[in-house]
Amino acid sequence: MKKDIPILIDFDGVIRLGSGLAADAFEFLNFLHSENLPFIIITNSTRDSSDDLKNILAHNGVGFNVNIMTTVDATIEYIKEKNLSVSVYCIKNIRHRFEEFINDKDPRAVVIGDLGTGWSYGILNEIFNKVYGGAEIIAMQKNKFWKPDGIELALDAGAFITAIEYASGKNSVLIGKPSPIYFHTAIKMPGCPAGSPFLMIGDDLENDIKPAQELGGKGILLYTGKTKFPLRQDSKIHPDYDAKNLTDVIELLKDILQ
DSSP states (O other): OOOOSOEEEETBTTTEETTEEOTTHHHHHHHHHHTTOOEEEEEOOSSOOHHHHHHHHHHTTOOSOOOEEEHHHHHHHHHHHHTOOEEEESOHHHHGGGGGGBOSSSOSEEEEOOOGGGOOHHHHHHHHHHHHTTOEEEESOOOSEEOTTSSSOEEOHHHHHHHHHHHHTOOOEEOSTTOHHHHHHHHHTTTOOTTOOOEEEESOIIIIIHHHHHTTOEEEEESSSSSOSSOOTTOSOOOSEEESSHHHHHHHHHHHTO
C-alpha cells in the first residue's frame, strides 16, 4: 500500500455525525493508524479547537495521536502573523481563545465564525458598522449550511458573512475551506511536502470535493452528511470516488493506494 499520499478528512459529516461519532469512525481511524498512512482531520467548524476534537476522539477510545487542524487554530495563527486587534463573533467557548487580541472599540478586523441561533438583525448591523467603519472581515469559514443535529439543515456563517460583504462592499479574508491556504497548510501537517498529490474525504461537494480537485487532489464523497445519496444528476461537481460510509472508504483506500 502506498504510504506517501496525504489523506485529508472532514470531521463533521464524516467522523462526527450529529452529536456522536460515526459507528465506524474508530475502525476507520485505527485502519489509517495501523497502516501508517499520513492523514489529518480538518474542519470548518468554529465550535471546536483541535484540542477539543482530540478530547472527543480520546473519549471514544482513540488512544493514538491524530493530526487535527481547525479554522479556529488557523485563524489565531493568521491574527498573530498580521498583528491584528479584532472584534470576534462566534460562540462563547471559542471567543475566549481570542482574548489577547480583542479590541471591540477600535478593531482592525472583525472575525466571524458560527453563532448558532445567536444570529440576529442587531448582531449583523453591529458587525456591518464596524466593517463599514474600516475594519476588514476575517471569515473563519463561509459554509452555506450544515446539519447541527445530524438531521435538519441550518444556515451557517457563510450566509451571514455574504450579507455583510454585500452591504459593506468589502470581501472577506477566508481562512477555512475552500481556501487553498487551508488545504496547503493541512497537507504539510502530516509531514508531507507542499504540492503533494492528496485525497480529500468529505461530505460537502463545494467545500471539500471541488477545491481538492482544483488543487490537484482526488475527492472521496461520503453520503453521511450534507450530500444525500444518490448524487443529483444535474450536479456540476462530480467526486472521483464516493462511498456510503467509512467502512466502504477503508476498502476504497485499499484499492486506490495499492
